[in-house]
Amino acid sequence: MSGTDDRYNVKETESKWQSVWAERNCFHVQNDGQNPKFYVLEMFPYPSGRIHMGHVRNYALGDVLARYKRARGFDVLYPMGWDAFGLPAENAAIERGVHPAKWTYENIAAMRAQLKPMGLSYDWEREIATCDPDYYRHEQKMFLDFLKAGLAYRKESWVNWDPVENTVLANEQVIDGRGWRSGAPVERRLLSQWFLKITEFAEDLLNGLKTLERWPDRVRLMQENWIGRSEGLRLFFDLDGMTDSRIEVYTTRPDTLYGASFVAIAANHPLAIKLAETNPELASFIAECNRLGTSEAVLETAEKKGFATGLTALNPIVEGQKLPVYVANFVLMDYGTGAVFGCPAHDQRDLDFARKYGLSVTPVVAPPGVAASDVIIGDEAFTEPGVLINSGPFDGLSVADAKAQMIDIAEERGIGQRSVNYRLRDWGVSRQRYWGCSIPIIYCPDCGAVPVPETDLPVRLPEDVTFDKPGNPLARHPTWKHVSCPHCGKPAERETDTFDTFFESSWYFARYCSPKDQSQGIDPKAAARWLPVDQYIGGIEHAILHLLYARFFTRALKRCGYLDIDEPFTGLLTQGMVCHETYKSEDGHWLFPEEVEKTDGGRVIVSASGQPALVGRSEKMSKSKRNVVDPDAIIRTYGADTARLFMLSDSPPERDLEWTAAGIEGAFRFVNRLWRMVMFPAAPLAPKESVIPALSGEALALRRQIHKTIVAVSEDLERFHYNRAVARIRELANAVADLPPETEGAGWVLREGLETLVQLAG
């Protein structure tokens, strides 16, 4: 061995093969292939400007699967693109005066340049960017089709409004009742917004979860809870002395009707608003409720408060029972009917409320085996199932039976009906933003909301916009929004809101099937060939929003004739985060990993000053805590194979991965070791086409292990036990290295062993 040749030259080798792959267009896949198909997809990135380790892990997982499936004879669709609309581009425009489009496309170029040396086997010919009019024009058409199909509508709704920024904020952008950037108290405002009717598919989305056998249970459960199906009764309460109005209540506990002690309605319930017209005190109570945000912190500390309206409701089941009617801050207008009856003995919230306002507490369910006279309600409501008491003819029934009978009776008497309720609400897609897809609607004073004619699509974003003032640049653009009505030709105005950016990510997987198709966006033949996605890989943080929206969108597109599938992703892998220790200097500043070093004594010091550094717990890599490692630097030093091997070696994919410098060194050593084994074999290799010699002893044992390893690694890969697959490959490498060179047949087995190793490792 000479000093220069005994070490693997990462740069030369990797760039050589990468350019060979590029020249031969190795990973391009045609839509009309003859082999069985397999579609591998990673959640596409937002072009923030730099690749981070989370991306590297995500794409390493996908790439291994794509290569494995190709090796098993599948035509593999494995594309990459950019989720390119979004707020950071506008922030860059505000802060640095760069146009969002320029900023975004420059970031895409930078990230693509970082991705290429990773040697991922993408079909780059299918690359898309969602901010491209050739992408979003189809999305505008889809919206118009949804509108025709009754799946999109416009309505007034309460939103989080930031009075300083003049825009709607998402719930996630409201922190402790204040706007995350402006710090101004968020107001609740009634605004006209476009909605997609996701609730139409609530039942179907719920049932569909059962078919997603290759999804993590955790994600299915989260979606199930999010959809939040409940069964109960809608029931009318007449008001004493009023014939023109009554209150409709939704309850899942009709069995507790005999224990009712009040009725409460939401602050923005129509009846409350009507009463407030003549009652200034109530009006100010309602205003107070509306001022309260909907953030967790506010809700947790908010006291249960009610305002007695003076009205009396009549219990429709219990004759003669009269109940005071309150407007209460804990009743939500968006859920059920915006009105509840309170049964303090069996609902904690109702009990708190009843104690505060001195209302009666009558237990109507006894725990099994407890006599009616022994049931005492203190500070805790009894919410478990039991046997009915104090409920007239229903005494002695089980909770389940009483529910059923109560519902039957209400239906017979025509005062209520069985009802299924969902927590899921329709998806508000309007955003008062510039850098998004325009909602293709024109408002005419005479004709109302008129769809933009399909021949006028796409509605392009104007480029000459300013970001010097708060608010939506589209709304204040001098000419863009002024158009004539497509119906009557009179002066009209464009919708200046854009779509929520989850809109783009709800169908991009279908666009990859025919990324250049101009006429329809999704070519039915291509979609039939590739969809659904066989394996989707991404972070758990999208367990609900993106994955639920995409499942809904797929159903909506099916109804409008675009697609012929129900579920977009049959397999889902949610990968864990990439974590790293955190470091702080003694004066409390976060330090980058390269700013500290470990001493021989095992202490950690700040390299520049020699002062001790404080080591914090390992957390998800984030810029704010500076516990980040730049993938570029790693790939430059160790190469893509090393980075990817390390990503797969230690932790199972679903679990968090602790990034360590020692770990990457270990992976690098193995890559080098393999290279040496191939370049300088221990025994002369048998010629390629030679006949299998008769084997015995250690050579035979090794041959057995080689084939066992092939089987085991395949199984491990099928089950995403990538860390185990790596361990087995390393075991085989050890075994190959241990084979005595003088063994009979060594040359032959060695060749087979090495070929296998190279194939499996590749």
Place this chain on the structure above:
RNA sequence: GCGGACGUGGCGAAACCGGUAGACGCAGCAGACUUAAAAUCUGUUUUUCGUAAGAAAGUGCGGGUUCGAGUCCCGCCGUCCGCACCA
């Protein structure tokens, strides 16, 4: 509060159906090569006792089922995650 996941050496982990606990790797220790270092190779490494052969204990804690439990059941403790005034 509700729902869920997890808990195994100094560290990341493995153990598929209940059958040799700790594969594979990291770190450590000892050695070989070297003037030396790096790299590489060899050995060793759960803990306690023992010079050793060996013995005992051991998968968060306490019980149980079983010939046999990291794995199954019951009850705790801890960590993490999701949802949360949902009637």
